[in-house]
Amino acid sequence: xxxxxxxxxxxxxxxxxxxxxxxxxxxxxxxxxxxxxxxxxxxxxxxxxxxxxxxxxxxxxxxxxxxxxxxxxxxxxxxxxxxxxxxxxxxxxxxxxxxxxxxxxxxxxxxxxxxxxxxxxxxxxxxxxxxxxxxxxxxxxxxxxxxxxxxxxxxxxxxxxxxxxxxxxxxxxxxxxxxxxxxxxxxxxxxx
Numbered sequence: 001x002x003x004x005x006x007x008x009x010x011x012x013x014x015x016x017x018x019x020x021x022x023x024x025x026x027x028x029x030x031x032x033x034x035x036x037x038x039x040x041x042x043x044x045x046x047x048x049x050x051x052x053x054x055x056x057x058x059x060x061x062x063x064x065x066x067x068x069x070x071x072x073x074x075x076x077x078x079x080x081x082x083x084x085x086x087x088x089x090x091x092x093x094x095x096x097x098x099x100x101x102x103x104x105x106x107x108x109x110x111x112x113x114x115x116x117x118x119x120x121x122x123x124x125x126x127x128x129x130x131x132x133x134x135x136x137x138x139x140x141x142x143x144x145x146x147x148x149x150x151x152x153x154x155x156x157x158x159x160x161x162x163x164x165x166x167x168x169x170x171x172x173x174x175x176x177x178x179x180x181x182x183x184x185x186x187x188x189x190x191x192x
Contacts, residue, residue: 019130021138029139031064033131035122056081056122058122062094062131068143070102070135077123089119102135108129164188
């Protein structure tokens with residue numbers, strides 16, 4: 001179902017974010033993201049001259065190499081387009097994320113390492129939002145599927161689901177009193 005019909009309007013700014021998760025043949029994972037900002041009009045820029053309508057104002061890439069536990073083994077970034085010529089200089093600082101787990105506390109830790117003058121606002125936004133979510137969405141379902149495939153008996157399946165689901169109470173659909181939780185994790189259902 002689309003949004004309601006808008007009034008006549010002019011496109012001014014577009015932000016595109018694309019994230020992809022890859023399973024590597026060495027057993028690790030590559031999680032890649034790109035953030036691109038464009039304007040619907042041309043404008044003068046001190047460092048770049050005229051930035052044409054539709055040309056990237058920001059175009060930045062990040063790649064994490066992570067393991068099954070969402071531990072970052074390698075981190076790299078590249079800035080292809082930015083409003084200032086010095087912006088690409090900050091990209092190597094994403095290496096400061098090596099050794100972090102993309103789990104509880106990741107956003108805080110990433111902000112401590114790359115926030116403010118230690119990093120780039122756009123790269124940090126890409127990392128703590130869609131890139132972290134993409135890592136989770138890439139790896140966790142594959143791990144769960146592999147675990148279920150390896151379970152050979154009913155008792156194995158029961159033991160595999162004995163711990164509280166990570167997704168419980170993380171959104172409306174996974175609220176402990178929702179029909180989704182009642183169906184998937186009845187032991188954790190709190191509704192009537």
